[in-house]
Amino acid sequence: MILTAILMLITLALIFLWVPTEKNLGISQRIFYYHVPIAWIGMLSIIIVAISSVVYLIRDNHIWDAIALSAAEIGVILMTGVIITGAIWGKLTWGVWWTWDPKLTTTLILWFIFIAYLLMRARASSSLQGARIAAFIALIGAIDAPVIYMSTIWWRTTHPGLNIGPLAEQGSLDFRMGITILFSVLTFSVFFVYILIERFKLRKSELIVESLYNKKF
DSSP: OHHHHHHHHHHHHIIIIISOOBTTTBGGGGGHHHHHHHHHHHHHHHHHHHHHHHHHHHHOOHHHHHHHHHHHHHHHHHHHHHHHHHHHHHHHHTSSSOOOOHHHHHHHHHHHHHHHHHHHHHHOSSHHHHHHHHHHHHHHHHHHHHHHHHHHHHSOOSSOOOOSSTTOOTTOSOHHHHHHHHHHHHHHHHHHHHHHHHHHHHHHHHHHHHHHHHHHO
């Protein structure tokens, strides 16, 4: 927690005190340093959910199911943040809160996938049935994640091109901008791991309580 707090403070200093203001987008471009990291980690979350769900179904180990559910709960919060920050940036830059751009649309689909996963877990007649159907939903989300990343390459889009990752456009960012976005990704990644571990611990405690309750009644 202390490490996360320190990294967050450094990230804020980089964003508001060190990195230059983008000449075309102006101050609105600083949203980018929050929007991109949580988008990356949100996509990573659904992949963790999918892998953990499949391993759970194969090994029937509730530890993996706890990881999947924990990652899904964090993932839906992250993707909500992505949509909100994206809408704010879109209003400032494009003059509209939303447009059916391929990247935005596939991102919204991932948000709905997270919602569907959590609803299935909550509403299924049995936990095993819910886990099985939810695992299938998570696999669809894991397919959607790379589609989101590739959307600006595959389709005509008004969304900015790729700035980070293996297919990022060379020289698309000023050096200080590049350092800041990478540090921001690192910061939010550490924060994600911390929250995931804490939620996982809580989920294990919930499972113990449920087990004791079922034995008693």
